Amino acid sequence: MAGRRGARSGRGWDAIPPRAGTDQPDGGTPGEPARGESRRGAPAQPAQTESERAREICLRQLATRPRTRAELAKALARKEISEEVISEVLDRYDEVGIIDDAAFARAWVSSRHHGRGLARRALANELRQRGVDAEVASEALESVDDESEAETARALVDRKLRTATGTPEAIFRRLVGMLARKGYPAGIAIRAVKDALAARDEEAAEFADDVDADALADQADPLA
Template identity: 75%
Template sequence: MAGRRARTGRGWDASPPRAGDDNTTPRPRRGRRGRSEEADPEATPAPPRDEAEVAREICLRQLAVRPRTRAELAGALAKRGISEEVSAQVLDRYDEVGIIDDAAFARAWVSSRHAGRGLARRALANELRQRGVDGDTASEALGELDEETEAETARALVDRKLRSVRGEPDAVFRRLVGMLARKGYPPGVAIRAVKDALAAQSAEAAEFADQIDADALADAEGELDRDNRVPE
């Protein structure tokens, strides 16, 4: 109605009408930023990403966390739906330029895990196998950890543990041998390391250690271990 002001939900609209506006034609709704909510008919969807590019990004994100073996990267790509063909192409290229190097990975893994966790060759071989390192590559890396170094590490682990362990010598002996066994040390190495450490600890422990026939006990433990080992 002419001469009357339109009523709105927030009060009277006192603004003058614009030219050509008869207050009856609905205006298009706009978003908060003033853009029409209607879709742009000229907009085109983004082209699909190249599968190899996606595969490379996945590999680089994995490698940014820590070094990976080829098998680990292949598993990550498979989980993300990358085809075997593209996966092989990308990983072959990474092999060529040295981004993937299972031999270097195995050497670094053996060095760091032995120094940091005191793991022996048996436990390290199992970890490398779980990460997809082939047997020959793993054996070469494990060959750098000689028996003398392994025995010295076992003794150092026992000496450190003896500072906090309490109990009768026989209980302490079993506990420490078990600790070394869990870290992959063979029975002979574990028993000799614990016997020598107990002999140097106290008179009571030394007396107990003198009664231990390390060779016979190691043979018995070795037979029991072979009987209980699950076939691979």
């Protein structure tokens, strides 16, 4: 019995390895990570600086679509980034061309005019809502002239007219209203619908003949 006890004692209880997760060479509490390490054993990551966080927010915003400086500034402010850091980060983005309000405005006008058929009035409103400077917006809107607006308005009407139902008068009012919501002045909207109805069928043509586009345009307030 003594020999067995001696053998058992000879191995020593301290020779039994500790269970996984309890070995703390630095004297830490069992189950807790060692100092300077994460719970998975990787070195702890240093905290982000405010500038790093601001850049990360901007890149996430820009990943979905181009943004104006004002849009990015609002996004950063919502995340409680200081004004100083906002200016610092966005000034740098301006310098390297990551944000460019003039290029944004030109691309926005081209896309929304040709893709959605928006007129200058609606486009100007959208650019203003996105914080584009009035002078910058005005330069971008120069690419859409009266002729382009008239052609686009007529194309919109022709497309809608293919499936339009109802009396010529009801169709007229509905299509003029559609163009108004897209920012077209009363004169352009009324003339586009009048001309399209005149080319549709005999009943619509008779109605169109009775429409005095100039008089209606003069009487109407801005429809948009």
